[in-house]
Amino acid sequence: MSPIATTRSATGIPTGRLAVWWVIISEIVIFGGLVTCYLLMRLGNPEWAEYASHTSTPAGALNTLVLLTSSLFVVIAHNAAEHDHDGAKAFKFLWMCIALGGVFLCVKAFEYTTEIHHGFTITKNVFWSFYFIATGLHGLHVIAGMVIMAIISFDVKKGKNFQRVELIGAYWHFVDIVWIFLFPLLYIAK
Amino acid sequence: MSKTDHQVHPSDHGHGHDHEMNFWSKYIFPLDHKMIGLQYLWTGLFMALVGGFFAYVFRMQLAFPGESVPGFGHVSPASYNALITNHGTIMIFWVAMPMLVAAFGNILIPLMIGCDDMVFPRLNRLSYQIFFISTVLLFVGFFVPGGAFGGAWTSYPPLSARAEYNLTPWGASIWLLAVALEIVAFLLGGINFITTTMNSRAPGMKMMDIPIVVWMINIAVVLFMFSVGPLVAGAVMLLFDQTIGTSFFVPSGGGDPVLWQHLFWFFGHPEVYVILLPEMGIVAEIITVFSRKKLFGYKMIVYTTFMVGILSMIVWAHHQFIAGIDPRMASIFSFTTILISIPIAVIFFAYIATLYGGSIEFKVPMLWALGMIAEFLLGGVTGIYLGASALDVYFHDNTFVVAHFHYTLIPVVFFGGFAGITYWYPKMFGKMMSETLGKLHFWGTTIFFNGIFIPLFFLGLAGQHRRIYDYRNFPDLAGMQDLRIFATMCLIGLLISQIPFIINFVRSIKNGEDAGKNPWKANTLEWITASPPPHGNFAEMPTVYRGPYEYSVPGRKEDFWPQNQPS
Ligand code: HEM
Ligand SMILES: [Cu+2]
Numbered sequence: 001m002s003p004i005a006t007t008r009s010a011t012g013i014p015t016g017r018l019a020v021w022w023v024i025i026s027e028i029v030i031f032g033g034l035v036t037c038y039l040l041m042r043l044g045n046p047e048w049a050e051y052a053s054h055t056s057t058p059a060g061a062l063n064t065l066v067l068l069t070s071s072l073f074v075v076i077a078h079n080a081a082e083h084d085h086d087g088a089k090a091f092k093f094l095w096m097c098i099a100l101g102g103v104f105l106c107v108k109a110f111e112y113t114t115e116i117h118h119g120f121t122i123t124k125n126v127f128w129s130f131y132f133i134a135t136g137l138h139g140l141h142v143i144a145g146m147v148i149m150a151i152i153s154f155d156v157k158k159g160k161n162f163q164r165v166e167l168i169g170a171y172w173h174f175v176d177i178v179w180i181f182l183f184p185l186l187y188i189a190k
Numbered sequence: 191m192s193k194t195d196h197q198v199h200p201s202d203h204g205h206g207h208d209h210e211m212n213f214w215s216k217y218i219f220p221l222d223h224k225m226i227g228l229q230y231l232w233t234g235l236f237m238a239l240v241g242g243f244f245a246y247v248f249r250m251q252l253a254f255p256g257e258s259v260p261g262f263g264h265v266s267p268a269s270y271n272a273l274i275t276n277h278g279t280i281m282i283f284w285v286a287m288p289m290l291v292a293a294f295g296n297i298l299i300p301l302m303i304g305c306d307d308m309v310f311p312r313l314n315r316l317s318y319q320i321f322f323i324s325t326v327l328l329f330v331g332f333f334v335p336g337g338a339f340g341g342a343w344t345s346y347p348p349l350s351a352r353a354e355y356n357l358t359p360w361g362a363s364i365w366l367l368a369v370a371l372e373i374v375a376f377l378l379g380g381i382n383f384i385t386t387t388m389n390s391r392a393p394g395m396k397m398m399d400i401p402i403v404v405w406m407i408n409i410a411v412v413l414f415m416f417s418v419g420p421l422v423a424g425a426v427m428l429l430f431d432q433t434i435g436t437s438f439f440v441p442s443g444g445g446d447p448v449l450w451q452h453l454f455w456f457f458g459h460p461e462v463y464v465i466l467l468p469e470m471g472i473v474a475e476i477i478t479v480f481s482r483k484k485l486f487g488y489k490m491i492v493y494t495t496f497m498v499g500i501l502s503m504i505v506w507a508h509h510q511f512i513a514g515i516d517p518r519m520a521s522i523f524s525f526t527t528i529l530i531s532i533p534i535a536v537i538f539f540a541y542i543a544t545l546y547g548g549s550i551e552f553k554v555p556m557l558w559a560l561g562m563i564a565e566f567l568l569g570g571v572t573g574i575y576l577g578a579s580a581l582d583v584y585f586h587d588n589t590f591v592v593a594h595f596h597y598t599l600i601p602v603v604f605f606g607g608f609a610g611i612t613y614w615y616p617k618m619f620g621k622m623m624s625e626t627l628g629k630l631h632f633w634g635t636t637i638f639f640n641g642i643f644i645p646l647f648f649l650g651l652a653g654q655h656r657r658i659y660d661y662r663n664f665p666d667l668a669g670m671q672d673l674r675i676f677a678t679m680c681l682i683g684l685l686i687s688q689i690p691f692i693i694n695f696v697r698s699i700k701n702g703e704d705a706g707k708n709p710w711k712a713n714t715l716e717w718i719t720a721s722p723p724p725h726g727n728f729a730e731m732p733t734v735y736r737g738p739y740e741y742s743v744p745g746r747k748e749d750f751w752p753q754n755q756p757s
C-alpha cells in the first residue's frame with residue numbers, strides 16, 4: 001500500500017507535475033547563474049567577439065533544429081499517451097526523440113574535436129572555459145533526459161504510467177530551451 | 191513514484207507493523223519520514239559537537255598562543271585556518287541546515303498537516319544518503335596530502351582557486367565537492383517538503399490552517415532553492431579553476447574574483463533567512479502553547495515572511511562594501527539591508543503581542559523560545575550598524591562582525607534548535623525530559639554565550655581583526671589578552687553546559703516520565719496521535735476543522751481546541 005500522502009491532491013495538480021516543476025525551476029536558477037556570469041563578463045570583454053567567431057554557427061544551427069524537432073516528437077508522444085492511450089505510438093515517438101538526442105550529441109562531439117584540434121581548449125581563455133562548461137553541462141542534461149526517457153518508454157509500451165510522458169516531456173523542453181539561450185550567446189553573437 | 195517501492199517493502203505502511211521490519215530497513219535505510227528526520231537530527235547534533243570542538247581549539251590558540259591545546263596538540267597556522275574554515279562550514283551547512291530545515295521539516299511536515307508520510311519517501315531517503323556521503327567527504331578532506339581547506343567558509347578566490355596559493359591541492363576541491371553534494375541533498379529534500387505541503391494536507395486544512403512552522407519551513411526551502419542555483423554554477427566554475435586550471439575567478443587569466451563574491455553572497459545572505467525562518471516558526475508554535483493565546487496576526491506573519499524572503503535576495507552586496515563597490519550601489523544595498531529589519535521587526539512584534547497578557551508557563555521549551563527572542567535582538571540591532579556602508583568599512587573583518595553574526599546564528603541555531611528539540615521530544619520519543627536538567631542547560635548556555643561574544647564586540651571596536659592566528663604579532667592588538675582569555679573560558683563553560691543536555695536527552699529516552707499523546711495541550715495535529723507516532727502516523731486519518739491557534743477561546747471549558755475536533 002502506498003502512503004496516503006502519495007494519492008492526495010489538495011491543489012488539484014498531480015504531485016508528479018509539481019515535483020518536475022520544482023526540478024526545472026532549480027535547474028533554471030543554476031543555468032541562469034551560469035549564463036548571467038557569462039553575460040556580465042562578455043559585456044566587459046568586447047574582445048570575446050573574436051573568440052566566439054571560432055564556434056561553428058552551422059553546426060549550432062543544425063543542432064538547434066535537431067532539438068526543436070525532438071521536442072515536437074515528445075509532444076506527439078505525450079498526445080498519443082494522454083489522449084489516445086496508445087502506448088506503442090508513444091513508445092515509437094519517444095525513441096525518435098532519443099535518437100535525435102543522439103544526433104545532437106554526435107554533432108556536439110564533432111564540434112568539440114575540431115575545436116580542440118585547433119587549440120581551442122577549455123583553458124585557452126575564459127570564453128572557451130564558458131563555452132565548454134555551458135555546453136558540457138547542457139550535454140549532460142541531454143544524456144540524462146535520454147536515459148530517463150528510455151526507462152519511461154518501456155513502461156509506456158506496457159501500458160503503464162502514461163502520465164510520466166508529460167513529465168519527461170516538460171524536462172526535455174527545458175533542456176531544449178536552455179539550448180535556445182546558449183546558441184545565440186555562444187555561437188551567433190560575434 | 192512508488193509502485194515497486196511497496197512491492198519491495200510491503201510492510202512499510204501497514205499501520206503498526208513496525209516489528210516486521212529488521213534493523214536495517216528501520217534505522218539505516220528507512221523510508222519513514224520521522225526516522226529520516228531523526229537521522230538528520232543525529233547527524234546535525236554530532237556535527238555540532240565537531241564544530242564546537244573546533245571552536246574550542248582555535249579559541250584556545252587565541253587565548254594561549256603557541257601553547258599545546260589539551261585534546262588537540264599544537265595548532266599550526268595552517269590548521270588554525272582549516273579549523274576556522276570548517277567550523278563555519280560545519281555550523282552552517284552541517285548543523286543549521288540538517289537540524290533546523292531537514293530534521294524539523296521531515297519530522298513535522300507530514301505530522302502537522304495530517305498525512306502518513308512524504309509524497310516521495312524514496313527520494314527522501316536518497317536525500318539523506320547524499321547528505322551522509324557529503325559528510326564523510328568533508329572529513330576525508332582532513333586526511334589528504336596538504337590537509338583540509340583553510341580559505342574561510344566564504345572560499346574567496348583567487349586564494350581558493352589555485353593550490354599554489356592555498357597549499358591544499360586536495361583539501362580545497364574535496365571541501366567544495368562536499369558542500370556541493372550537501373546542496374544537492376537539500377534541493378532534493380525540498381521537493382518533498384513543498385509537494386507534500388501543497389498536496390497532501392488533511393481534508394479540511396486550508397492554506398491558512400497550516401501551522402506557522404510548516405509555512406516557514408516551506409518558504410525557507412523555496413528561498414534556498416532560488417538563491418543557491420547561481421552558487422552551484424559558481425561551484426562548478428571554481429572546481430574547474432582548482433582542478434584543470436581554468437581562470438573564471440583568477441585575474442591573471444582574465445577572470446574576476448569579485449564575481450564569486452556576488453555568487454556566494456547572493457546565496458549566503460538569504461541562507462541566513464533559510465535557517466532563521468524555520469526557527470521563527472518553531473518559536474511561534476511554542477509561545478502560543480505556553481502562553482495559551484492565539485498567535486497574533488497569523489496571516490500577516492505569513493505574508494511578511496514572504497516579504498522577508500524576497501527582500502533577503504536583494505541585499506547581498508552589503509558583504510562587498512569593502513570590495514571596491516560603486517558607492518551608489520552601496521547606498522542601494524545599505525537601504526535594502528536596513529529595510530529588511532522592518533518585516534523582521536513586524537514578526538517579532540507579533541510574537542510579543544502574542545505573549546502580552548498571556549498566562550505564561552516557563553517550561554524549558556518556552557525558556558529557549560523567549561531566550562531566542564531576547565538574544566536575537568542584539569544580533570539584529572548590531573546588523574543595522576553593519577548595514578550602513580560607511581560604518582561597515584570599519585567594522586567589517588574585525589571581531590565586531592564575528593560577534594554580530596554569532597548573535598544572530600547562535601540564538602537561531604541553538605536556542606531555536608533546543609526550543610524545538612525540547613518541545614517535540616515527547617512526541618519523538620514518547621517521554622518527557624527533565625525540567626531541572628533542561629533549566630541548567632538553558633541558563634548555562636545563555637550566560638556563557640553572552641560571556642563569549644560580548645567581549646568580541648569590544649575587541650572588534652578596538653580594531654582586532656578576525657581570522658588572525660596570533661595577535662602578539664600586532665603591537666596594537668597584543669593588549670586586551672585578558673578579554674580573549676575570558677571569552678575562551680566562557681566557551682569552555684558553554685561546552686560544559688551542554689553536558690546536562692546530553693544526559694537529559696539520552697536518559698529520558700529510557701527513564702523519562704511517559705509523555706502521553708498531548709503533554710503540552712497543544713492544538714496541532716501531531717499531538718492527536720500516539721507518542722511516538724506509529725508508522726503511518728495516525729490510527730485514523732484526521733479531518734481539520736479550524737486553524738491551529740485556538741487557545742483560550744471564550745466560552746470553552748478547555749483552553750485548547752485541537753484542529754481535528756469537530757465543534
Ligand atoms: C560554540 C560556540 C561558537 C563559538 C565559540 C564560535 C566562535 C567563532 C569564532 C571565534 C570565529 C571566527 C574567528 C575569526 O574569524 O578569526 C568563528 C567563525 C565563524 N562561526 Fe562560530 N562560533 C560558535 C558557534 C557558531 C555557530 C552556531 C555558527 C553558525 C550556525 C557559527 C558560524 C560561524 C561562521 C560562519 C564563521 C566564519 C568562518 C570563517 O571565517 O570562515 N559559529 N566562530
Ligand atoms: Cu548578509
